[in-house]
Amino acid sequence: MCGIIGFISRDKKLIRGDKIAIALDSLKERGNGQGSGYVGYGIYPKYKDSYAIHVFLDNNPQYMDIKENVKQVLEKYGYVLNDEEIPTKDGIIEKEFIPWRFFYDFDEKYADSEKDLMVDMVMEINDKIDGAFVFSSGKNMGIFKASAWPMEVAEFYKLDEYEGYMWLSHARYPTNTRGWWGGAHPFNLLNWSVVHNGEITSYGTNKRYVESFGYKCRLLTDTEVVAYIFDLLIRKHEIPVEYALSAVAPKFWKEIDTMEDEERELHESIRMTYGGATLNGPFAIIVGTEEGMMFMNGETNDDNSLIGITDRIKLRPLIVGEKDDLLFVSSEEAAIRKICPELDKVWMPDAGEPVLARINK
Numbered sequence: 001m002c003g004i005i006g007f008i009s010r011d012k013k014l015i016r017g018d019k020i021a022i023a024l025d026s027l028k029e030r031g032n033g034q035g036s037g038y039v040g041y042g043i044y045p046k047y048k049d050s051y052a053i054h055v056f057l058d059n060n061p062q063y064m065d066i067k068e069n070v071k072q073v074l075e076k077y078g079y080v081l082n083d084e085e086i087p088t089k090d091g092i093i094e095k096e097f098i099p100w101r102f103f104y105d106f107d108e109k110y111a112d113s114e115k116d117l118m119v120d121m122v123m124e125i126n127d128k129i130d131g132a133f134v135f136s137s138g139k140n141m142g143i144f145k146a147s148a149w150p151m152e153v154a155e156f157y158k159l160d161e162y163e164g165y166m167w168l169s170h171a172r173y174p175t176n177t178r179g180w181w182g183g184a185h186p187f188n189l190l191n192w193s194v195v196h197n198g199e200i201t202s203y204g205t206n207k208r209y210v211e212s213f214g215y216k217c218r219l220l221t222d223t224e225v226v227a228y229i230f231d232l233l234i235r236k237h238e239i240p241v242e243y244a245l246s247a248v249a250p251k252f253w254k255e256i257d258t259m260e261d262e263e264r265e266l267h268e269s270i271r272m273t274y275g276g277a278t279l280n281g282p283f284a285i286i287v288g289t290e291e292g293m294m295f296m297n298g299e300t301n302d303d304n305s306l307i308g309i310t311d312r313i314k315l316r317p318l319i320v321g322e323k324d325d326l327l328f329v330s331s332e333e334a335a336i337r338k339i340c341p342e343l344d345k346v347w348m349p350d351a352g353e354p355v356l357a358r359i360n361k
Contacts, residue, residue, distance in 0.1 A: 001173035002197035003027025003150075004185075005330035006286040008166040008306040010360045013325065014042060017159030019339050020167035024150040026338045027171050027331060030197075034179025035172030036153040037145025039186045039193040040164030041288060041304055044140050047103040050081060051118060054136035054143055055125070056097035056181055063098050066131040071102070073125055077117050078106035086144075092156040093148040097181050099157075101142070115190055115235065119215070122189065126218040133182055133218065138191035138290065145184040153184075165359075166304050168288045170195035176222070183221040191290040192230050196223040197331055198316045201281030209276030226285060229277045234293055241293045241307075241356070247274035249312050249352040282315030284308070286329050303359040314351035321346045327357040 005023045009015060017040055024036065044052050055070055057063045067083070074080055086099040106114040118137055126133045136143035141164075144157040150171050154160075170185035176199060177183055186193040200206065200222035207217045207225050213236070215228040226248075233244040247270050256267045271278070287307040294300050308329040310318050321328040321336040322345040328336040333346060349355050 001030050001175070003030035003171040003331050003335070004169070004195045004197050004284065004286055005328065005335045006166070006168035006195065006288060006306060006308075007326055007328040008288075008304065008357050008359075009325055010327065010357060011325040012042070012165040012304075012359060014163035014165055015167065017043075017162040017164065017167065018154065020169045021151060021154030021159050023330070023335045023339045024154075024169040024171055026335045028150050030331060031150070031171030031173045032179070033149045034174050035145070035147050035184035036150040036170065037143060037184045037186055037195075038154065038157075038159060038167060038169045039136070039141060039143045039188065039288060040162050041141040041166040041290065042164040043142055043162040044103075047081065048140040051104040051137060051139055052142050053102040053104055053134060054086065055100045055102070055132055055134050057100055058131035059095055059098050060131070062131070066129065067100055069129050070125055070132050073121050073129070074102060074104055077110050077114075077121070078104055080104055087158055088156050089158055093146055093152050096147065099144075118190060119231070123214065123216045127216045135182065135219075136188045138188065138193075141191060141193070141290070143186050143188050143193065145186065146181050147179050147184060166288050166306060168193055168195050168286055175199060177220050180220070182219045185223060187219070187221070187224045187227045189227045189231050190235070192227045193288045194223060194227045194230070194285060196226060196283055196285045198283035198311070199281045200225065200279055200283060202279055205276060206279065226279065229279075230287060230289070231291075233274065233277060235291050238294060240296045242296045242354075243270055245307070245309055245354045246270050247277045248279050249309055250278055251352075252312065279311070282311055284310045284316035284318040284331065301358050305359070306357045308349065308355035309353075310349065310351055312352040317348075318355075319346065319348055320355050325360065329355060
């Protein structure tokens, strides 16, 4: 189950958040009202060069003390430019948590290590501070999620007041973990955001693998580990994006055995080196990012990208559509046509075949 849809304007045209909400609402039957969420890129132009850190605080009389504990962690390496409760609309859903945001800059002396330090602070807050967890930590982007139906979450966060050039969204149907605000998608770290339909049956192996590199899985849902794997392979290890995607959804050994020598050696090395990053189980995943990426041909991309990929035998659906500069990826074609009835092109990627859309230069 679960419904996913995302789109990117490759010309960076700004699109209001109610568009993605309308599309996701058409997939609500894939969920059960126990989790929905959105992520928009380009939504904070006033603070576009600063980190926008979204945090859930327990809704109790001590929440301001909890907020100050979070602020103390952040102020070890930089400055909070502004912090405030994320604006919400009353009477839509019960406010189990208080969504708070910090706009944050690092001290200049940490310029070369700020991303690693941000990861460390996210892990420290989620692991050590009772009553708080970070669910969004990138620049000029933000996640909005809760345990509710898609349109309820969109109205709660006043999504129609935000504009972005890339949006991802998810309607959740919890299967192996409970539905709660932190378990709703998207999952995020830095500028990586992930929505996922399916189940990561290799979660235990993947969790041990990323935690051996210092990540901490504390949000009680298997998809959390996917965001950390992308950050580890592409940002930390700086391997080409094609290799990272091959590690996540690798070729079967019987396919590798039929390859020419050079290609076979490459895929053997990926499987042996990054076996802990392999995702097993039925899945369709959409990833949004603004992290720099390198490609097999030596090209680099320092701007936004949208990635879609399924498991190796495609046990979950994934549909791609294009219209002018827009590229859509979704569980169903109907959700795409809900907001873009006339498409230039529609296709279904093969199992394990990645879809990659980049901002136009």
